[in-house]
Amino acid sequence: MMICISGIPGTGKSTLADELKKRGYNIVRQNDTVKDFIVSDDEERDTKIIDEEKWVSSFKPFEGIIEGHLTHLLPCDLVVILRCRPDILKERLQHRGYSQEKVMENVEAEALDVSLIEALEYHEPCKILEIDTTNESVDIIATEIGDFMQGKIPPSHGKTDWSEYFGMII
Template structure:
């Protein structure tokens, strides 16, 4: 069974996934396997453009956990959506050096349940 761990950037996905790996579970971080699917960079939004359709089509399910903010698009048997209050999320992203626009975009996405709805 493959379980996806998803959520807005900054909600704790990597922390949870690293703890699962420490406990002996197989964990794949999308950030470690996404490079072949990067189409370019969107400088206005300060993000990479990913061919998620191709990645989903080519992703081979496995027993374990897949972590990343679009893990919910993969063929998972179960999905865990991590959440965080938007004000706390904004503080975490600011501490990471995110731009004010990027913080606002992610704060709004969290407030509007974007990952949960997808």
């Protein structure tokens, strides 16, 4: 079974994957798989542009968990989408030293449910679990993902609603 952990930058994918690795899961990082598919380096936005179609079509599925903000595009058996309340996400990204433009680009994408909507375009809802990380410990989220993989908790999405945060982004 291949499962992905996706979500907007700053929602906690790598932190969670670190914890799942400690628990014995096989973890692959998106960043380690895209190197041959970088088409340009957008220095202005401090972002590498990936040929997503080529990356997805040549991706060899494996047993384990892949984490990264594009991984919901892969042919995964299960999909976890991490969410974070926009005002808290803003703090997390500012703390990283991101430019104001990059912070707001990501906060806007989170407020507009971009990762979830894309995941629903590529996967049946019965494969998707959305988790709000805003006030949840990494420990509890890691256990939730383990339970989801074992079929102990059902898929679900649509519980987060950031519409009251739209004011932040316009």
